[in-house]
Amino acid sequence: MANPTVAEAWVEAPLKKLMEDAGLISGVLLYPTGRAVGQFGFSNAADVMSICALTSAINASARELGRQLDGKPFYELHHAGAERQVFMARATAGGQEFLFVGVFDAESSLGMVEIYFAEFQKALEKLRPEAPQTRILKPGDFEGELNRSLDALFGPIGKR
Amino acid sequence: MRAVTQVVSQLSRVPGVVAAMVVGAADGLIVETSAMMGATEGPDTRKHTAALAAYLYSKVTRASSAARLGKPSFMRLEAEQGQICVVGARDVVLVTIVSPDANLGRVRLDMMTAAKGE
Numbered sequence: 356m357a358n359p360t361v362a363e364a365w366v367e368a369p370l371k372k373l374m375e376d377a378g379l380i381s382g383v384l385l386y387p388t389g390r391a392v393g394q395f396g397f398s399n400a401a402d403v404m405s406i407c408a409l410t411s412a413i414n415a416s417a418r419e420l421g422r423q424l425d426g427k428p429f430y431e432l433h434h435a436g437a438e439r440q441v442f443m444a445r446a447t448a449g450g451q452e453f454l455f456v457g458v459f460d461a462e463s464s465l466g467m468v469e470i471y472f473a474e475f476q477k478a479l480e481k482l483r484p485e486a487p488q489t490r491i492l493k494p495g496d497f498e499g500e501l502n503r504s505l506d507a508l509f510g511p512i513g514k515r
Numbered sequence: 516m517r518a519v520t521q522v523v524s525q526l527s528r529v530p531g532v533v534a535a536m537v538v539g540a541a542d543g544l545i546v547e548t549s550a551m552m553g554a555t556e557g558p559d560t561r562k563h564t565a566a567l568a569a570y571l572y573s574k575v576t577r578a579s580s581a582a583r584l585g586k587p588s589f590m591r592l593e594a595e596q597g598q599i600c601v602v603g604a605r606d607v608v609l610v611t612i613v614s615p616d617a618n619l620g621r622v623r624l625d626m627m628t629a630a631k632g633e
Binding site for chain 1: 538539541542543544559562563565566567569570573
């Protein structure tokens with residue numbers, strides 16, 4: 356499988372290790388705002404754009420649902436399809452929150468993905484740069500942020 | 516198979532068994548587990564062992580099938596400080612962590628009996 360493509364170099368090694376150890380088919384690491392930080396298994400920017408938007412929305416809904424039902428937000432979400440399964444979880448590094456969504460099949464298992472995601476989370480915390488990598492986002496600039504991160508992952512539009 | 520709590524309880528009482536678990540065969544998640552007898556346990560020791568043992572058993576099943584040997588009946592992994600035994604039972608696998616001096620014949624018999632639901 357091809358190596359991950361990343362918008363921030365420090366996440367490449369942990370993302371590659373997670374991909375290989377957990378046997379994931381594809382995955383995207385993003386900020387809760389929907390800006391992609393790294394991905395593997397995708398060759399099309401439009402797919403990553405959709406996944407970022409949907410993951411961001413699902414996280415917001417699941418978080419609110421968790422608050423309403425349990426008084427606190429959910430941390431993980433797992434959906435088992437007929438052939439493929441989706442694992443979605445939050446990770447933090449130095450106070451900065453990330454979302455990860457990964458797809459796996461019967462070659463792996465939820466237990467395996469959970470183990471290696473916990474290691475991934477530790478690696479993020481250890482490797483995080485001292486200086487923040489994110490710029491202050493303008494409210495409502497979701498599309499602009501998303502496009503800038505996709506440019507970093509797949510190259511500018513027209514060259515993708 | 517009998518109630519998972521009963522299976523785990525019975526297997527964990529076999530001499531030399533450090534821990535007994537019933538684990539989901541497909542997801543590798545713990546269904547029922549005993550405490551780890553006399554072993555220093557990290558926060559995720561059992562969770563990790565369960566997921567990796569179920570994963571390994573699924574790969575062994577494929578290898579056995581590829582070699583036209585049918586389903587594996589008993590899997591034993593021998594390590595420096597003990598052994599891991601796994602037996603499949605439909606949708607779950609029985610996993611035991613066993614000390615090096617355990618009576619392996621008794622462990623094997625009890626695990627296979629439990630898997631058959633006798």
